[in-house]
Amino acid sequence: MSNSKIRKQDALDYHTKGTPGKIEVIPTKATKTQRDLALAYSPGVAEPCRVIADNTEEVYKYTAKGNLVAVISDGTAVLGLGNIGPEASKPVMEGKGLLFKIFAGIDVFDLELNTSNIEEFITVVKALEPTFGGINLEDIKAPDCFEIESRLKKELNIPIMHDDQHGTAIISGAGLINALKVVKKDRNKVKLVVSGAGASALSCIKIFIELGLNKDNIIVCDSKGVIRSDRKNLSKLKSEFATNLDFNTLEDAIVDADVFLGLSQGNVLSADMLKSMAPKPIVFALANPDPEIEYETAMKTRNDVLMATGRSDHPNQVNNVLGFPFIFRGALDVRATEINEAMKLAAVKAIADLAQQPVPDMVIKAYNQETMSFGTNYIIPKPLDPRLLTEVAPAVAKAAIESGVAQLKITDWEQYKTELTQRLGNDKQIIRRLTNKAKQNPKRVVLAEADDYRVLKAAQIALDEGIAKPILLGNIKQIKALIKKHNLELQDIPIIDPTSSANSKTVAAYGDLFFDKRKRKGYNKYEAHNLMIKRNYFGAMMVDQGDADALISGISRKYSNTIKPALQIIGTKKNVKASSMYLMLTKNGPLFFTDTTMLAKPSAEELVTIAYQAATTVRNMMDIEPKVAFLSYSNFGSTDGEEPKMVREAATIMKQRYPEIISDGEIQANFAFNQTELEKNYPFSDLVNNEPNVLVFPNLAAANIAYKLLQVMKTAEAIGPIVLGLNKPVQILQLGSSVREIVNMITIANIDAQIKENTKSSEMQSS
Numbered sequence: 001m002s003n004s005k006i007r008k009q010d011a012l013d014y015h016t017k018g019t020p021g022k023i024e025v026i027p028t029k030a031t032k033t034q035r036d037l038a039l040a041y042s043p044g045v046a047e048p049c050r051v052i053a054d055n056t057e058e059v060y061k062y063t064a065k066g067n068l069v070a071v072i073s074d075g076t077a078v079l080g081l082g083n084i085g086p087e088a089s090k091p092v093m094e095g096k097g098l099l100f101k102i103f104a105g106i107d108v109f110d111l112e113l114n115t116s117n118i119e120e121f122i123t124v125v126k127a128l129e130p131t132f133g134g135i136n137l138e139d140i141k142a143p144d145c146f147e148i149e150s151r152l153k154k155e156l157n158i159p160i161m162h163d164d165q166h167g168t169a170i171i172s173g174a175g176l177i178n179a180l181k182v183v184k185k186d187r188n189k190v191k192l193v194v195s196g197a198g199a200s201a202l203s204c205i206k207i208f209i210e211l212g213l214n215k216d217n218i219i220v221c222d223s224k225g226v227i228r229s230d231r232k233n234l235s236k237l238k239s240e241f242a243t244n245l246d247f248n249t250l251e252d253a254i255v256d257a258d259v260f261l262g263l264s265q266g267n268v269l270s271a272d273m274l275k276s277m278a279p280k281p282i283v284f285a286l287a288n289p290d291p292e293i294e295y296e297t298a299m300k301t302r303n304d305v306l307m308a309t310g311r312s313d314h315p316n317q318v319n320n321v322l323g324f325p326f327i328f329r330g331a332l333d334v335r336a337t338e339i340n341e342a343m344k345l346a347a348v349k350a351i352a353d354l355a356q357q358p359v360p361d362m363v364i365k366a367y368n369q370e371t372m373s374f375g376t377n378y379i380i381p382k383p384l385d386p387r388l389l390t391e392v393a394p395a396v397a398k399a400a401i402e403s404g405v406a407q408l409k410i411t412d413w414e415q416y417k418t419e420l421t422q423r424l425g426n427d428k429q430i431i432r433r434l435t436n437k438a439k440q441n442p443k444r445v446v447l448a449e450a451d452d453y454r455v456l457k458a459a460q461i462a463l464d465e466g467i468a469k470p471i472l473l474g475n476i477k478q479i480k481a482l483i484k485k486h487n488l489e490l491q492d493i494p495i496i497d498p499t500s501s502a503n504s505k506t507v508a509a510y511g512d513l514f515f516d517k518r519k520r521k522g523y524n525k526y527e528a529h530n531l532m533i534k535r536n537y538f539g540a541m542m543v544d545q546g547d548a549d550a551l552i553s554g555i556s557r558k559y560s561n562t563i564k565p566a567l568q569i570i571g572t573k574k575n576v577k578a579s580s581m582y583l584m585l586t587k588n589g590p591l592f593f594t595d596t597t598m599l600a601k602p603s604a605e606e607l608v609t610i611a612y613q614a615a616t617t618v619r620n621m622m623d624i625e626p627k628v629a630f631l632s633y634s635n636f637g638s639t640d641g642e643e644p645k646m647v648r649e650a651a652t653i654m655k656q657r658y659p660e661i662i663s664d665g666e667i668q669a670n671f672a673f674n675q676t677e678l679e680k681n682y683p684f685s686d687l688v689n690n691e692p693n694v695l696v697f698p699n700l701a702a703a704n705i706a707y708k709l710l711q712v713m714k715t716a717e718a719i720g721p722i723v724l725g726l727n728k729p730v731q732i733l734q735l736g737s738s739v740r741e742i743v744n745m746i747t748i749a750n751i752d753a754q755i756k757e758n759t760k761s762s763e764m765q766s767s
Contacts, residue, residue: 006464009487015091022094023101023108028064059130060335064107069134069328071096071110074121076141077164077199080288086112089139096138096163104325104389105423106332108136118144122151129156133332136324137162142199143237159331159339165203167320170327170344171380172261172284172308173207174351175318178379179306183280185258187212191278193257195250195292196264197222197238204261205241210345219243219253223264226253258282266290271301279304286310286318306376315377322381323347326388329420330396334406339396346399350392354381362386362623366433367440384433390417430583430590430622431719434747438467443549443753445746446542448535449556450474450495453482458742460488467743468750471496471548473535498538507532510541518568536562540569543728549757550729550749555737559597563723566730573727579610580732581617582707582720592618592626592694596703597721597732607650608657611696613724615661618694621751628654629672629692630665631702636682637666643698650696655686662690669695719744729753 015021030036038044048062060066075089076082090112097108111128115121121144125135135158137149149162161167180187192213194201197220209215220227220241226249227234229242247253254260254273259282262269269285269292277283283298285291288310295314298307308316327347331339359372363385372378381388394413400406410416445462447455450472456479459470472479472495483490498507511529514537518528531537535553542548554562563578572578581594594614599606607630615626630651634644644666651665664686671678672692679688697703710716719741723731729752731745 010461022091022098023110060133065131066133066332066335067105068107068109068132069100069136069332070125070128070132071100071108071136071138072113072125073111073138074113074116074140076116076139076144078139083141086114093138096136099321100136100325100328102429103321104329104393106325106328116144118147121148122155125152126155129158132158133335134159134328135161136328137164139164143235145199146237153338157337159328159336161324161327161339162199163320163324165199166207166339166344167324168200168263168286168318169203169207170323170347171318171320171351172204172286173211173345173348174322174355175284175308175316175380176208176259176282177211177348177352178355178374179259179282179308182374182376182379183282183306185280188214190217190258191256192218192259192261193250193253194218194220195260195262195268196287197227197241198263200286201261201263202237202241204263207344207348208261210341211348215241219245219247219257221250221253221264225249260284260292262286262292264292266292267294269293271297274298274301274305277302281305283307284309284318306379308380312383316380317383318380319383321383322351322388323392326392327396329389330393330398331400333393333416334397334400334408334410336397336400337405337407340400340403340405342399342403343396343405346395347392350395351381351388354385354387354391355379357387360385360387362433366436366623369440384429384436386421386429389420393420430624431585431744433623434621434751435465435467437754438747438750439465441750441754442466442468443750443757444469444471445550445552445749445753446471446473446539446548447746448473448539448551448553451478451482452555453486454737454739454742455552455555456482456488456490457486457739458746459493460490461739461743462746463490463493465743468550468746470746471542473498473539476500496538498533498535507538510538510545513541513545514569521568531565534565536565537569540565540730543730544569549753550731552731552733552742552745552749554733555735555742558735559721559732562732563598563730566723566726570726570728570730572725576609576613576725577606578723578725579613580721580723581614582718583622583722584707584710584716584718586710586716590622590624590693591716592622593703593707594694594696594724595700596697596707598700600700602699604646604649604653607647607696607698608653609725611650611654611663611694612658612661614694614696615658615663617722617724620755621748624693626661626694627687627690627692628661628663628665628694628696629667629669629687630654630663630696630698631669631672632666632698633668634666635668635671636685647698662686665696719748722748727756729756 029040052058052062071093073089073093075084075086078084078089078092093110093112097110100106100108113121113124140148145162152160194205205218226247227238227242229244234242251273255276256278258278262285264287266287283305285293291309295307295309298305308318310318356374363382364372366384367382394416397410401409445468447459447470449455451474462468462470470493472493476495476497479495510532515525515528539551543551578598579595580597581592582596584591584593592614595610611628615628618624618626630647632644632647647666654663672687678685707718711718721732729749731749733742733745
């Protein structure tokens with residue numbers, strides 16, 4: 001998915017931290033009481049067993065089969081590692097299962113088979129048919145993979161796909177359709193040269209032919225050169241695409257070619273070879289991690305080239321995750337008996353068509369682009385585009401129905417799309433989108449407690465991921481010793497010690513500035529200068545003066561001691577108080593709790609400010625439409641206590657002042673999240689059909705207790721507190737934050753800096 005730098009120990013730690021591996025089985029039914037267990041197992045389980053025994057199709061109703069896919073490998077062709085065996089392939093298969101779940105809500109059991117015998121493999125998989133709704137074959141060497149998939153498709157009655165063959169072909173096919181449209185070339189007339197003759201390459205060629213390319217215009221090369229019809233000992237698969245044309249090498253064949261497809265190895269296509277191609281050449285250099293020609297080299301060589309790679313750091317990434325989760329989703333939902341050519345081509349067309357549609361703002365913002373539209377640098381949708389689920393899965397399901405392999409029919413396609421969205425919850429890709437947005441324009445983030453290993457490790461990750469440019473504050477000798485001890489690569493990162501004589505002039509200048517800000521607010525000049533050697537004050541002044549873009553602190557200090565320098569130096573806008581918000585990642589999507597750390601007993605006016613700050617942050621930073629609920633222990637005037645009245649007043653002011661934001665209250669939390677009861681009892685509420693995501697609590701105690709309860713009960717992962725209302729970005733860590741939590745806050749601080757920079761630029765232009 002990403003081409004950021006990954007260190008060996010980080011990868012090993014990731015897989016061993018907590019529970020080993022990446023996946024687990026979670027019950028979907030209540031299991032708390034003896035009655036629950038009696039229903040789940042003996043004696044209650046006998047009833048669905050009897051029903052299924054009478055009609056095996058009922059297995060889809062009473063078990064998880066209909067949403068369960070097997071990811072199966074023999075470990076003979078794992079990624080770029082080759083034949084490493086079934087045990088060594090298991091991390092990859094678990095990872096594939098994870099992708100199925102997070103992108104399409106499909107559950108997976110991974111199965112690694114200890115056999116390299118085709119017959120044994122097929123026999124085992126056939127015996128598993130009663131368990132699974134579909135089978136994803138993975139990382140099986142050629143030519144075995146062709147026979148295994150072909151025979152299993154004939155002998156089983158559930159959808160089967162070898163993603164290494166067809167996944168790349170489907171995404172490449174969509175990209176090629178659009179690339180040819182951009183350069184205005186006829187599919188039937190273009191000359192295609194292919195470097196590579198493995199499973200992926202041959203599958204790509206087949207699907208390209210189905211899309212309209214002329215087989216006679218296709219030249220395939222392997223490690224020995226052009227696959228010619230007069231070459232001896234050609235395999236059956238290669239002989240199908242052998243040419244009679246008088247070419248021997250890739251260099252010969254590439255002359256005047258319109259399209260190059262590379263699924264071989266890095267740097268086999270030279271700049272001179274690219275120059276010899278036809279005008280407006282299309283280059284799909286898909287070898288990973290090093291493409292057949294480097295993107296930068298291709299761009300320097302020709303200004304008319306349209307290029308795609310397998311890498312996420314260049315335009316037009318050919319990524320299988322654009323296809324397989326949604327193809328299986330559509331196949332499972334109509335209980336298809338196979339994944340046939342019609343379904344694959346439907347996926348190709350849906351992916352291609354999606355790239356031609358206007359790109360939603362949330363996707364543009366996620367990649368921090370000003371614009372994103374169909375053309376040379378955008379022929380394939382982005383992996384974080386949520387429309388893939390609601391476009392590709394229905395297209396596949398519809399093709400299954402029309403081609404006669406579906407056992408269920410869908411008639412209301414809009415309702416189906418709604419169900420797909422609900423299946424994944426409300427925007428579960430939020431952290432991936434935030435990370436990607438931060439990477440587009442990394443800012444200078446000051447880390448005030450760089451003498452803590454966790455902070456340094458987070459700085460390393462932020463640097464590797466490209467989400468920020470860290471600046472470290474603290475004792476230089478201690479920090480360098482920690483860097484050396486833990487083998488971190490932070491040698492070129494700025495390290496600043498405010499207590500060092502080397503920074504005395506900066507400290508003095510910052511002291512003068514602070515004194516000017518606070519001279520009538522209890523500080524004399526000596527005190528002002530003395531405060532500047534403290535890292536929180538120094539860091540806040542760096543941000544205030546534009547010497548850095550954001551500040552992160554608080555891992556070892558009380559919240560109040562960390563926020564105070566920021567309030568004194570950076571401050572808030574006129575008549576606005578700072579507040580805070582937690583992003584709570586729940587099973588049903590993100591929720592935003594506010595105010596969790598700042599205002600103990602807010603007034604109605606302050607609640608409105610809190611709500612507005614949270615709502616605008618959710619919209620601008622998270623790219624989610626805010627829906628605000630003012631929570632209380634009463635519903636719409638049912639109690640006349642002081643607190644409900646205050647919340648009621650705040651809700652009224654909010655509606656009047658910010659009618660563009662969906663909001664309502666006062667309301668109890670259980671009604672806010674129960675649409676049936678809400679509509680039945682309070683049909684007038686603006687939250688009917690608008691389930692809230694921004695929760696405004698009546699006071700700090702309620703908000704703080706609520707988020708900590710969810711966190712400790714492992715009902716939600718908490719990210720925050722996100723500080724709102726300051727003039728410039730400062731984010732405060734929880735005491736004892738983990739490395740992951742620090743990285744999340746660096747990401748949020750970076751995006752906050754991007755937003756504030758863009759807002760300032762807009763204000764300057766308008767003035």
